[in-house]
Amino acid sequence: MQEYLPILKKSNLFQGVTSEEIQTMLTCLSARLKHYKKDEFIIHSGDYIRSIGMVVSGTALIIQEDFWGKRTIISEVMPGTLFAETYACIPSSPIEMSVLCDTECDVIFMDFNRIMNICSSACNFHTRLVQNFISAIAKKNMVLTKKMQHMSKKTIREKLLSYLSAESIKASSSTFDIPFNRQQLADYLSIDRSALSNELSKLQAEGIITYNKNQFTLSTFSG
Amino acid sequence: MQEYLPILKKSNLFQGVTSEEIQTMLTCLSARLKHYKKDEFIIHSGDYIRSIGMVVSGTALIIQEDFWGKRTIISEVMPGTLFAETYACIPSSPIEMSVLCDTECDVIFMDFNRIMNICSSACNFHTRLVQNFISAIAKKNMVLTKKMQHMSKKTIREKLLSYLSAESIKASSSTFDIPFNRQQLADYLSIDRSALSNELSKLQAEGIITYNKNQFTLSTFSG
């Protein structure tokens, strides 16, 4: 498993932990490495999850199948990223999505109970691990909540203003840069790109915002 | 603080912990009780959060103010419910919402670091507390992810089928009950109620679903 230490070290879970400490931890957690072929399932929808997984080589896809068998790609899992961690925290709920290898993959599994139950053998960095883990879940939570606030608005205009307002507040300035290009922003808000461009133009024409490329400015007074 | 033990006992955080154990824990966590008047702020947007709060009497509102000062109610906090817990996990991010008393409120605050750092004085139920806490955050995460999957669909029909499909899979049956009335379902999916009713009628006319009150059945073959 040592060959993957550089990736582990960069991961959110092991942030701030040295390579040596990681090695101790992996033993302490009885982490196990498993290899998967392309198109192989790592997790099937309906499984009860007791371990968290981290892809350390290759990429996997989180997919969901609806009642009629139609598949939707929820997200892509890159090396260093955890998956199934939410369901590992709630052992009584079966997972409602599948994890499928997009390429050959190597995955490290760590038992959730071992993560949570501080080991008696005095693994000093365990507390740090638990905090990183909680932090990762909390961050995901934050990202989802924020997105939800924009998405729950009914019109493109409202969605946009909600998003831009949040970015402005985050930047503590009425002028700020956004991290998306137009297509990405449209995807993020689940709207059409051209409709987005169109609405931005209108907002600018009405003097509510001004923008240039990815830099936006909100007007203090709209009238 | 003893007067609130019944509420604490029923809360997610202290689930499965006896009243005596809770009292020990509260001491171990140096929990403190604070009283607020109606319309008083418990948390201001921009604050850095180090404690999680639990309302034990009264109700509070989670609100957000946008760039132009327009307020939106995000949710209501009832007795026994935690708030600000996500931000407590990420001390470097200021909170982006405010918590405002809707009525007079009593709130118990517990220091996040004390929750996370297992006390040396051998408080046996601490591990349980941490697990409950993580479970609460993970559940919120699950709820948000699920809702997001429906909301990210573009048409009412797609949103509805996504929701109904998920409920069907959860129930492991093509026939199932939903926990919402029409208005609540419309609010949940951020769509208009009459448009929702209308689309349900069409789906039934096309033989894709059948329903009666809150019981729905999905058709295996749509053609």
Added chain:
DNA sequence: TTCAAAATGTTGTAATAACAACTGAATTGT
């Protein structure tokens, strides 16, 4: 049982969005 209120369904219309097709600007690689 009867009545009022609440919940659900229906219809038409105006507003809004998606989509397609296109233009022009900006960016990139050679």
Added chain:
DNA sequence: ACAATTCAGTTGTTATTACAACATTTTGAA
């Protein structure tokens, strides 16, 4: 510098949605 490609904005058309107003059904209390 040039061509190729990506990115952003514009326009017109069609599809979808919100909204209002009303009809019907269900519910619950008197």
